[in-house]
Amino acid sequence: xxxxxxxxxTTIGELxxxxxxxxxxxxITTSDGLREQHxxxxxxxxxAPPDIVVFPxxxxxxxxxxxxxxxxxxxxxxxxAGTSLEGHLAALHGGVSIDMTRMNRILSVNTGDxxxxxxxxxxxxxxEDRLAPDGLFFPVDPGAxxxxxxxxxxxxxxxxxxxxxxxxxxxxxxTVVTPAGEVVRTASRARKSAAGYDLTRxxxxxEGTLGIVTDVTLRVFGIPDAIAAAVSAFPTMxxxxxxxxxVVQLGIxxxxxxxxxxxxxxxxxxxxxxSYAEKPTIFFEFHGSAAGVREQADEVGEIAAxxxxxxFVWSTDQEERSSLWEARHTAYYAALALRPxxxxxxxxxxxxxxxxxxxxxxxxxxxxxxxxxxxxxxHVGDGNYHVVFLIDPDExxxxxxxxxxxxxxxxxxLEREGTSTGEHGIGYGKIGFLELEHGAAAVGMMRxxxxxxxxxxxxxxxxxxx
Amino acid sequence: xxxxxxxxxTTIGELxxxxxxxxxxxxITTSDGLREQHxxxxxxxxxAPPDIVVFPxxxxxxxxxxxxxxxxxxxxxxxxAGTSLEGHLAALHGGVSIDMTRMNRILSVNTGDxxxxxxxxxxxxxxEDRLAPDGLFFPVDPGAxxxxxxxxxxxxxxxxxxxxxxxxxxxxxxTVVTPAGEVVRTASRARKSAAGYDLTRxxxxxEGTLGIVTDVTLRVFGIPDAIAAAVSAFPTMxxxxxxxxxVVQLGIxxxxxxxxxxxxxxxxxxxxxxSYAEKPTIFFEFHGSAAGVREQADEVGEIAAxxxxxxFVWSTDQEERSSLWEARHTAYYAALALRPxxxxxxxxxxxxxxxxxxxxxxxxxxxxxxxxxxxxxxHVGDGNYHVVFLIDPDExxxxxxxxxxxxxxxxxxLEREGTSTGEHGIGYGKIGFLELEHGAAAVGMMRxxxxxxxxxxxxxxxxxxx
Numbered sequence: 001x002x003x004x005x006x007x008x009x010t011t012i013g014e015l016x017x018x019x020x021x022x023x024x025x026x027x028i029t030t031s032d033g034l035r036e037q038h039x040x041x042x043x044x045x046x047x048a049p050p051d052i053v054v055f056p057x058x059x060x061x062x063x064x065x066x067x068x069x070x071x072x073x074x075x076x077x078x079x080x081a082g083t084s085l086e087g088h089l090a091a092l093h094g095g096v097s098i099d100m101t102r103m104n105r106i107l108s109v110n111t112g113d114x115x116x117x118x119x120x121x122x123x124x125x126x127x128e129d130r131l132a133p134d135g136l137f138f139p140v141d142p143g144a145x146x147x148x149x150x151x152x153x154x155x156x157x158x159x160x161x162x163x164x165x166x167x168x169x170x171x172x173x174x175t176v177v178t179p180a181g182e183v184v185r186t187a188s189r190a191r192k193s194a195a196g197y198d199l200t201r202x203x204x205x206x207e208g209t210l211g212i213v214t215d216v217t218l219r220v221f222g223i224p225d226a227i228a229a230a231v232s233a234f235p236t237m238x239x240x241x242x243x244x245x246x247v248v249q250l251g252i253x254x255x256x257x258x259x260x261x262x263x264x265x266x267x268x269x270x271x272x273x274x275s276y277a278e279k280p281t282i283f284f285e286f287h288g289s290a291a292g293v294r295e296q297a298d299e300v301g302e303i304a305a306x307x308x309x310x311x312f313v314w315s316t317d318q319e320e321r322s323s324l325w326e327a328r329h330t331a332y333y334a335a336l337a338l339r340p341x342x343x344x345x346x347x348x349x350x351x352x353x354x355x356x357x358x359x360x361x362x363x364x365x366x367x368x369x370x371x372x373x374x375x376x377x378x379h380v381g382d383g384n385y386h387v388v389f390l391i392d393p394d395e396x397x398x399x400x401x402x403x404x405x406x407x408x409x410x411x412x413x414l415e416r417e418g419t420s421t422g423e424h425g426i427g428y429g430k431i432g433f434l435e436l437e438h439g440a441a442a443v444g445m446m447r448x449x450x451x452x453x454x455x456x457x458x459x460x461x462x463x464x465x466x
Numbered sequence: 467x468x469x470x471x472x473x474x475x476t477t478i479g480e481l482x483x484x485x486x487x488x489x490x491x492x493x494i495t496t497s498d499g500l501r502e503q504h505x506x507x508x509x510x511x512x513x514a515p516p517d518i519v520v521f522p523x524x525x526x527x528x529x530x531x532x533x534x535x536x537x538x539x540x541x542x543x544x545x546x547a548g549t550s551l552e553g554h555l556a557a558l559h560g561g562v563s564i565d566m567t568r569m570n571r572i573l574s575v576n577t578g579d580x581x582x583x584x585x586x587x588x589x590x591x592x593x594e595d596r597l598a599p600d601g602l603f604f605p606v607d608p609g610a611x612x613x614x615x616x617x618x619x620x621x622x623x624x625x626x627x628x629x630x631x632x633x634x635x636x637x638x639x640x641t642v643v644t645p646a647g648e649v650v651r652t653a654s655r656a657r658k659s660a661a662g663y664d665l666t667r668x669x670x671x672x673e674g675t676l677g678i679v680t681d682v683t684l685r686v687f688g689i690p691d692a693i694a695a696a697v698s699a700f701p702t703m704x705x706x707x708x709x710x711x712x713v714v715q716l717g718i719x720x721x722x723x724x725x726x727x728x729x730x731x732x733x734x735x736x737x738x739x740x741s742y743a744e745k746p747t748i749f750f751e752f753h754g755s756a757a758g759v760r761e762q763a764d765e766v767g768e769i770a771a772x773x774x775x776x777x778f779v780w781s782t783d784q785e786e787r788s789s790l791w792e793a794r795h796t797a798y799y800a801a802l803a804l805r806p807x808x809x810x811x812x813x814x815x816x817x818x819x820x821x822x823x824x825x826x827x828x829x830x831x832x833x834x835x836x837x838x839x840x841x842x843x844x845h846v847g848d849g850n851y852h853v854v855f856l857i858d859p860d861e862x863x864x865x866x867x868x869x870x871x872x873x874x875x876x877x878x879x880l881e882r883e884g885t886s887t888g889e890h891g892i893g894y895g896k897i898g899f900l901e902l903e904h905g906a907a908a909v910g911m912m913r914x915x916x917x918x919x920x921x922x923x924x925x926x927x928x929x930x931x932x
Contacts, residue, residue, distance in 0.1 A: 112820035114715065155660045166658060168667070169635055182907040190816040191848045192632060193885035194621045194671050195892055196900050196930060197912045201634070201667035205660050222717040249580065251688040253719075295755055350656040354578035382657045419659035426661055434662050441648040445919060446663045452918035453911060464662060 005075050005093035005461055012051045015072045015096070019054055022064045027055045027102070038077075038097040041084035042144070044345040044391065044399065045429055050077060050091035057102045059175060059183060059214040066212065067181045069096055075461050078208040080150030081123060083142075085346050086427030088154070088207050092462035098212060100149050106130050107215060115172055115189055117217045120149025136220045139164035142423065143329060149213045154425040155205030159328070162248070162381030163255045163287070164221065166423070167204050173217040174203055176210075179454045189217060202449070207425055208460040210453045224287035227255075228297050229321040230314035232284070232304040233277035237261060237364070239307040240280040241357040244380040246303050248353055252296050256285035257381040258328050261364070264335065264375035264388075268327045271334035276327070277311065282380065283328050285321075286314070328377075335375045335388040342373075342390040345399070347406045349413035350384040350422025359416055360385060363409045370401045384422035411436070426464045434466060471541050471559035471927055478517045481538045481562070485520055488530045493521045493568075504543075504563040507550035508610070510811040510857065510865065511895055516543060516557035523568045525641060525649060525680040532678065533647045535562050541927050544674040546616030547589060549608075551812050552893030554620070554673050558928035564678060566615050572596050573681060581638055581655055583683045586615025602686045605630035608889065609795060615679045620891040621671030625794070628714070628847030629721045629753070630687065632889070633670050639683040640669055642676075645920045655683060668915070673891055674926040676919045690753035693721075694763050695787040696780035698750070698770040699743035703727065703830070705773040706746040707823040710846040712769050714819055718762050722751035723847040724794050727830070730801060730841035730854075734793045737800035742793070743777065748846065749794050751787075752780070801841045801854040808839075808856040811865070813872045815879035816850040816888030825882055826851060829875045836867045850888035877902070892930045900932060 007015070012030075019028050029035075030052050039049035051074075056062045069076050075095030082089060091097060103119035104126065110116065111134055118127060125145045127138050140151060142158040150156075152174065157166030164170065173187035186199040203210060234240040244257055259282050260268065266278045284300055286293040297314040304312045315321065327334075336344050351359050360376060367374045367387070378385030387409065389402040410420040410433055420426075420433035435443045447465055450457075473481070478496075485494050495501075496518050505515035517540075522528045535542050541561030548555060557563060569585035570592065576582065577600055584593060591611045593604050606617060608624040616622075618640065623632030630636065639653035652665040669676060700706035710723055725748050726734065732744045750766055752759040763780040770778045781787065793800075802810050817825050826842060833840045833853070844851025853875065855868040876886040876899055886892075886899035901909045913931055916923075 110818070110820070112711070112715070113818040115818070155658075155664070157658050157660075161658065165631075165635065168658075168664070169631065178907065178911065182910075184908045184911060185905065186908065188880070188885045188903065189818045189883040190850075190879075190885040190888065191819075192621075192623050192627065192634075192816060192850065192888050194623075194887045194889050195885050195896070195903050196671070196909070197915055198621070198634070198664075198667045198671055199904075199908060199911060201664045202915075205662070205664055222715065224717065245578070249578070249688065251690065289761055291761060292758060295757060350658060352576070352579040352581070352655045353657075354576070384656075384658065413656075414654070417655040419654045419656040419661050421660045422656065422658050423660050430661070437654065437661050438665075439651065441644065442650045442652065442665060443662070444648075445644065445650055445665060448918040449663055449668075449915055452914040 007051060007074055007094055011072055015068060015074055016052050018068050019052065019065065022068065023054055023056065023061055027057065029053050038079055038099065039089065039091050041082055041087065041089045043085045043087055043429065044343055045087035045090060048090035048092050050097035051094045053097045053099055055099045055102045059177065062098065062177045062212055062214055063181050063183065065096065065098060066177050066179065070179065070181065070458060075458055077460050078153065078212045080121065080147030081145060083144035083146045083150065084427065085424045086429035088425060088427040088463055090428065092428065100147060103214065109134060111136065113189065114220050115217055116220055117215055118148050119215050120147060120213045122148050124148065131220060135223050137223050138218055138220050140166055140170055148216050152204055152213050152216055153207050157423045159256045159258055159379060161379060162257055163253055168201060170219045171200060171204060171216060172219060174200055174213050175215045176203055177212045177214055179211060179459050207427065207464050209450060209464050210459060226288060226290040226293045226316055227321065228286045228293040228314050228316045229324050230284040230297055230300065230312060231276065231281060231324060232309040232312040233279040233281045235279065235308040237280045237360055238357045240282055241360065241380065243282060243304050243307050245353050247300055248381050252299050254284055254296065254300065254381065255287040256283065258283040259378050259380040260331060261376040264331055264377050267334040267338045267375055268331060271330060271337050272327055274327060283324060331377055332388060335390060339373055339390040343393045345389040345391050345402050346386055348384060348386045348422050348424045349410055349418060349420060350382060351413050351416045351418030353383040355416035355418065356380065356383050359413060362412055363387060363405065366405045366408055370405055372398065372401055372405065382422065383418065428462055431466050473517060473540055473560055477538055481534060481540055482518050484534050485518065485531065488534065489520060489522065489527055493523065495519050504545055504565065505555065505557050507548055507553065507555045509551045509553055509895065510809055511553035511556060514556035514558050516563035517560045519563045519565055521565045521568045525643065528564065528643045528678055528680055529647050529649065531562065531564060532643050532645065536645065536647065536924060541924055543926050544619065544678045546587065546613030547611060549610035549612045549616065550893065551890045552895035554891060554893040554929055556894065558894065566613060569680065575600060577602065579655065580686050581683055582686055583681055584614050585681050586613060586679045588614050590614065597686060601689050603689050604684055604686050606632055606636055614682050618670050618679050618682055619673050620889065623889045625722045625724055625845060627845060628723055629719055634667060636685045637666060637670060637682060638685060640666055640679050641681045642669055643678045643680055645677060645925050673893065673930050675916060675930050676925060692754060692756040692759045692782055693787065694752045694759040694780050694782045695790050696750040696763055696766065696778060697742065697747060697790060698775040698778040699745040699747045701745065701774040703746045703826055704823045706748055707826065707846065709748060709770050709773050711819050713766055714847055718765050720750055720762065720766065720847065721753040722749065724749040725844050725846040726797060727842040730797055730843050733800040733804045733841060734797060737796060737803050738793055740793060749790060797843055798854060801856060805839055805856040809859045811855040811857050811868050812852055814850060814852045814888050814890045815876055815884060815886060816848060817879050817882045817884030819849040821882035821884065822846065822849050825879060828878055829853060829871065832871045832874055836871055838864065838867055838871065848888065849884065894928055897932050
């Protein structure tokens with residue numbers, strides 16, 4: 001039985017009182033500012049504020065929140081760092097935003113087993129800082145300083161996925177609070193298991209629609225002996241993509257291989273006062289032994305040279321590497337600065353790598369024909385690319401045009417046997433593409449799972465499933 | 467509503483007639499011999515023959531079988547190469563065994579995208595033979611020449627999982643026929659996706675209880691430039707496990723790292739007329755460039771020497787490698803030959819690698835105290851090990867003793883934050899451990915998913931879920 005989701009003002013008041021008495025006054029707010037802040041994300045989607053925001057500090061507190069929300073029929077929207085791009089955080093039916101950022105303890109670091117267990121609100125950089133002194137790192141890097149719980153929920157991947165995999169490959173186990181208020185540990189600390197259904201991966205990418213992740217056990221890796229980086233500009237986008245394709249096909253174990261198009265390069269030069277060639281460019285990173293990274297870099301350099309890149313240089317110098325990756329990590333802000341006052345509209349698609357050049361060519365032509373400003377960049381080794389449209393917020397026709405380009409780009413990706421989102425997720429921004437991508441029977445199967453695990457539809461309603 | 471599963475003789479006759487008219491007479495049998503053969507697997511579990519065996523040749527034929535079985539309320543048991551070890555194939559409630567081995571076409575090989583699509587009945591070695599001329603290989607190697615569909619169903623892993631991952635990491639997409647007779651494609655050919663729930667991994671490891679896999683899209687890899695192998699005998703099991711642990715912790719990208727204990731080494735020497743030291747031994751394989759494999763082998767050799775191994779040698783010679791891996795691949799038969807006339811009882815557990823030495827020490831002591839004969843071997847880089855008990859079939863007390871040792875070993879693995887099966891699956895042999903491992907709430911969640919996707923409980927009843 002589905003709930004009637006919207007709450008009355010009286011119910012909201014009563015629920016807030018109960019939550020306050022359970023969590024303490026400092027762990028709940030109904031202030032307009034914080035509600036607004038929790039109803040958005042970093043996307044162009046309109047804000048839909050929740051009625052209440054809570055800040056639990058423990059799994060037990062989450063259970064009590066869930067129990068109260070269930071009793072009051074209040075929708076719940078789990079909230080991490082707020083870096084969502086497809087409207088996952090919008091409280092479309094009001095209710096309670098469950099801000100997990102106070103659950104930010106690193107619970108254990110097992111150097112012998114190369115795993116860590118962290119609360120869901122720990123951020124990627126916080127974890128990085130904790131692991132580095134032990135010579136360890138966690139590889140999944142979506143760019144934003146997201147929480148680990150948020151990264152679980154959107155099945156995050158990123159710059160190093162070509163080598164190390166994404167959340168799907170690097171999460172060993174989760175603790176989740178179910179809509180019924182039960183606490184479930186999805187797996188053990190073993191590297192692998194064939195014991196029952198894979199609840200871990202059912203939750204990875206479920207975007208808060210099946211329950212609330214409270215802690216996460218992750219694989220971690222030793223920091224490699226040697227790390228080298230290189231930048232290589234290509235005469236054309238096709239040549240750049242061809243280079244990436246050859247690197248993948250030859251099995252050269254690059255750790256990062258990031259594409260930025262000529263528009264993005266110009267933007268990054270401008271923002272960071274750099275002087276890269278304003279051409280389609282790939283940033284590489286190589287991990288291994290000193291000899292190993294040299295070998296990888298030399299191999300990639302040869303491929304790049306054959307494809308017309310005349311500036312391939314690599315370096316193990318830490319400072320040089322940092323300034324180089326700075327340009328990649330600030331790409332989104334550089335894009336925004338291209339057009340002061342504009343709002344970013346970031347989207348992504350992922351296709352088999354043989355389809356990538358054609359896919360990017362088509363969307364670039366479409367952007368230019370529509371007279372829009374947009375940069376293209378991506379995790380090219382995975383066939384995953386992003387388009388960042390720079391939209392004048394006072395010009396509604398621009399947003400409409402960008403939406404139309406996005407729509408054509410995603411349909412084109414599906415025709416190329418790709419997916420409508422490689423890593424941003426469905427949220428409600430791409431909800432119209434789910435059935436187009438998977439077909440009615442597959443979506444029916446997802447719906448059956450949702451109804452089985454969240455029978456009243458109280459968990460993040462209006463997301464993922466139409 | 468659950469079905470009353472057992473069929474009457476009249477119903478079986480009617481269903482067989484309908485199946486015959488739909489599939490053709492050469493694609494169905496009710497002969498005793500073939501029914502017996504389809505009710506077992508390679509395990510010690512008693513055979514439970516199905517009433518009917520069918521051999522569909524296409525996904526459409528599978529849909530028609532499913533529709534008829536549903537109409538007649540007949541349980542269905544999907545069947546691959548029959549190499550199951552935990553009783554997955556036993557038709558505990560009779561019904562129809564769906565033998566997938568005629569669906570053995572390789573549908574596409576995309577060398578540019580490093581993926582292949584194969585029907586579920588294609589075997590691992592068949593795929594290997596097809597890929598080798600293109601310089602490609604599929605890494606998941608569970609030992610047995612299983613079908614790819616069977617490997618999906620048990621979430622197979624194996625000797626190379628330490629480097630390349632198992633089925634979970636290497637399946638891109640599946641086509642499945644649901645209990646309702648719908649055909650679902652779980653994902654695209656993209657390397658990754660964040661579009662909706664991960665149906666692919668929900669089916670991986672579901673052991674035929676949610677639907678029937680008809681085709682599979684897999685990642686494949688380029689055959690490395692250089693492959694080297696090494697064997698290293700250690701004075702003690704602890705030293706051998708310590709070596710494996712250091713290799714993992716140092717991030718040396720070994721492709722294979724297989725442990726065989728002194729009993730297994732003696733058995734393999736005997737069967738294959740070899741002269742290895744009868745001590746705990748690790749077989750290594752290294753993949754990479756010529757310089758890369760040398761570097762890996764040298765590093766591992768140093769670690770081994772420090773731990774008292776005085777015979778570490780490595781070689782890229784193809785013939786030497788083959789004879790070495792021959793010993794590993796025939797380990798099960800070597801174990802059986804230790805005690806002519808005995809039956810093998812193979813089990814597995816997987817623990818965090820820091821717990822592996824203690825785990826193996828405990829089970830070896832238990833085996834010896836009980837006066838049983840058993841070998842221990844395993845995918846030591848993953849913390850996954852196997853025990854093969856050699857049981858006198860005329861001595862029921864031996865089976866009872868072995869079961870008790872197995873029980874203690876699995877409980878010990880759970881106490882060490884491990885799993886009751888790393889790769890063999892639950893079937894019905896380990897069904898008692900599911901709740902012990904995951905807890906009632908998690909099993910309740912699995913049950914809810916099962917009931918949602920297979921509401922009448924017609925798919926492989928009695929497996930995975932108690």
